[in-house]
Ligand SMILES: Nc1ncnc2c1ncn2[C@@H]1O[C@H](COP(=O)(O)O)[C@@H](O)[C@H]1OP(=O)(O)O
Ligand SMILES: [Mg+2]
Ligand SMILES: [Mg+2]
């Protein structure tokens with residue numbers, strides 16, 4: 391008998407995220423990023439386009455009955471056949487015996503896969519390569535239940551011989567894998583936030599939490615990696631810039647390891663295929679589930695009202 395659908399989805403996502411990471415690294419090596427301005431402070435490169443073609447074409451072929459929503463608007467008629475992979479990561483498939491009961495019998499019609507082929511595009515164009523991640527999030531009905539975060543330039547500070555890239559994945563109720571889970575320092579309050587989309591509300595919400603340190607870095611995926619590795623206590627972005635493909639995979643991985651991600655009013659985002667793309671309520675995520683209410687209680691009333699999820 392074949393493995394449960396949720397595990398096959400994650401195993402395929404891990405394999406295809408690795409291939410997308412190779413495509414991203416190849417584009418950077420050419421030196422021509424093919425940058426397009428989609429809007430104010432909103433860029434797209436050839437790496438975003440090609441990585442999404444690889445991910446969406448591969449997953450569509452493997453799971454034709456599942457809804458897939460990617461960040462970039464693209465024409466899929468000219469996809470390079472070498473970019474289509476049907477591989478499924480063997481290490482993921484080994485967990486077939488430990489799937490939580492509520493995910494054992496899911497149906498393809500209830501699934502939506504959210505694809506951010508390259509999260510941290512602004513930082514990618516500026517050479518801040520460790521801020522870049524490939525995000526594939528899997529939702530069943532409205533809930534983010536599984537996610538893959540591939541970091542294509544992990545290790546790049548260690549010189550040209552270093553082996554690049556790492557895969558982090560998780561399934562809520564099963565666990566999260568591919569990283570060393572470390573608790574954040576007890577006597578500090580480190581908050582990570584945007585470096586390229588800062589505004590008054592983002593700053594006001596952070597100040598209200600009186601952090602001991604602020605880490606301004608790019609990418610939703612990268613900031614959640616800082617949480618799961620204990621380098622920050624909270625990720626706070628009191629602004630509606632992120633979309634469902636930015637938060638689905640990070641939220642699932644964070645929940646799988648014991649953290650929590652919501653909007654700044656404490657509401658969970660919904661991820662079914664008909665949902666509004668924009669995360670109107672901002673982002674408040676904590677490494678430890680039990681810390682979340684404290685940060686929530688510090689959110690200024692004016693910011694909570696402005697960022698009510700619609
Ligand atoms: N105003 C915005 N316009 C477009 N994308 C945004 C905006 N704000 C946030 N994002 C997306 O959310 C990610 C996290 O935001 P930030 O780095 O500012 O904390 C960004 O890397 C970007 O994803 P992407 O790079 O995939 O387009
Ligand atoms: Mg983008
Ligand atoms: Mg993104």
Ligand SMILES: [Mg+2]
Pocket residue numbers: 438461506507508509510511
């Ligand atoms: Mg992106």
